[in-house]
Amino acid sequence: MNWKHGLLSTVFLIGVWQLVIIMTGIQRFILPPPWTVLETLWTSRALIAEHTLVTLTEIIIGMIIGTILGVATALNLAVSTTARAILRPILVFLQAMPVFALAPILVLWFGFGIAPKIIMAVMIIYFPITSAFFDGLMKTPTGYMDLAKTMGAKSINTLWHIRFKAALPSLGSGLRLAAVYAPIGAVIGEWVGGSKGLGYLMLLANGRVKTDLLFASLFVLAFVTVCLHLAVDILARRLEKDH
Amino acid sequence: MGYGIARRVTGGVGIKFSGSATIDGAPLFMPITLNITPNEWTCLLGPSGVGKTTVLREIAALETAVDFDGSITTSDNKPLNDRVAYMAQSDLLFPWLSVLDNICIGAKLRGQSADFERATKLLDRVGLSDHKSKKPKALSGGQRQRVALARTLMEDRPVILLDEPFSALDAKTRAEMQELSAELLKSKTVLLVTHDPAEAARLGHSVYVMQQDGLQTIKMPSTSPIRATDDADTLTTQGVLFRILRGQVI
Structure with missing residues (x-):
């Protein structure tokens, strides 16, 4: 994405927003003007930063745990037909069940701290990571496998030196998806129960009709997600570099 | 000692492949017998889809889509496991590893x-x-295939199975690779699968032409491989092989 294009579309969006306010005379508590939101972003920066840090921590820890679990599951599925028979239906079941519906239960079980939010983020990214990496592991070029066989390779070494390495670009695709989904998981967790994080702040602002603060929090969340996406994109490119 | 005679180096492994193959009941090739002489280059020439790669893969104990009915025996009656090195048309180099x-x-x-x-x-x-x-x-395509050759040599196996390893190269690089391979693999038992009569005429101590109705071998020139591309005997042999491939009676 070209940064100039990004800037241009931001300016365009703000222009449309301001135009809607001028033309409709809509009230500030329904749709605050861009300038007010910017002002609130500055005056409430300490408050917003504190809650952003909480959400960011949940997202990053969720991403790390979800990735480790996803990679481990995919490796197990790739090497064992028994694991495929047992785990695959469970995976599909987990994916079919809306994570949103689980949020209240997680809060009930794990309290109002960051644990249920991290679990939400983990659950939402676990399937895309597992699925993308497993696909990659099963698509090792047959020529590589033939070569390994004639060389008398041990299957654990083939898994590590060939199948794992050949599947890294697929893991990169999974991570890109995860970077978009993980913030959703964390914020939903904050909505359902909690006293910290951007999701909580948005709910609080909404309840007190502080629409400007709600919008400011929303923009920070979008900004965090975009930054996360860019960071993961750099990592994914590294994984794809030698393929 | 089995059936083969080692002409230059004794103690090499000879292979006898005999049998037929079917895919879902339909015959891929009729019963054939292929004798791969120890320490020599045996070329298996034929059009695409006739089953020559299947023969090579059966010898290498690699997966095939066919039902093979027959036997693969060696001159020393020991299994071929761990005695085979394999080189394919694609160099099969791992892009994430250094040369x-x-x-x-x-x-x-x-x-x-x-x-x-x-x-x-x-x-x-x-x-x-x-x-x-x-x-x-x-690296260029030719250089990559040279790395693949070095990797094959690194395995230090007595039997080398080559599945059209030069066919994707340009004419000059191909000729160079043929010469380099002939030099470096000269003490090995080599099976070269190819669809190029010129390549077979240049490199083979013996050449088998594989067609749907079976296997045919021809008399090779008295000169030893590798032969010059413009050598009269090489060109005559190439012509004979070409006519057999085209189904013309010779």
Whole structure:
């Protein structure tokens, strides 16, 4: 994405927003003007930063745990037909069940701290990571496998030196998806129960009709997600570099 | 001792392949008998889809889509396991490894420590010692196939199975690769699968032409491979092979 294009579309969006306010005379508590939101972003920066840090921590820890679990599951599925028979239906079941519906239960079980939010983020990214990496592991070029066989390779070494390495670009695709989904998981967790994080702040602002603060929090969340996406994109490119 | 006669180096492995193959009941090839002489180059020539790669893959104990009915025996009556090295049309280099690490991959896959000194010497023999730290994508098609040859030599197996390894190269590079391979693999038992009569005429101690109705062998020139491309005997042999492939009676 070209940064100039990004800037241009931001300016365009703000222009449309301001135009809607001028033309409709809509009230500030329904749709605050861009300038007010910017002002609130500055005056409430300490408050917003504190809650952003909480959400960011949940997202990053969720991403790390979800990735480790996803990679481990995919490796197990790739090497064992028994694991495929047992785990695959469970995976599909987990994916079919809306994570949103689980949020209240997680809060009930794990309290109002960051644990249920991290679990939400983990659950939402676990399937895309597992699925993308497993696909990659099963698509090792047959020529590589033939070569390994004639060389008398041990299957654990083939898994590590060939199948794992050949599947890294697929893991990169999974991570890109995860970077978009993980913030959703964390914020939903904050909505359902909690006293910290951007999701909580948005709910609080909404309840007190502080629409400007709600919008400011929303923009920070979008900004965090975009930054996360860019960071993961750099990592994914590294994984794809030698393929 | 089995059936083969080692002409230059004794103690090589000869292979006898005999049998037929079917795919879902439909015959791929009729019963054939292919004798691969120890320490010589045997070429298996034929059009695409006739089953020559299947023959090679059966010998290499690789997966095939066919039901093979027959036997593969060796001159010393020992199994071929761990005595075969394989080189395909695609170089099969791992893009994430350096040239040197690609040559040493066999040892890594077996869980052994790699002999980097020997690998460096082999890289020198294929003329690529300046490229050992490079990744394969920094090399040309011909250079990549030379790395694959060095990797094959690194395995140090008595039997080498070549599945059209030169067919994707341009004419000049192909001729150079043929010469280099003939020199470096001269003490090995080699089976070369190819669809190019010129290549078979140049490289084969013996040549078998494989067609749907069976296998046919021809009298080869008295000169030893590798033969010059413009040698009269090579050109005559090439012509004979070409006519057999086209179904013309000779």
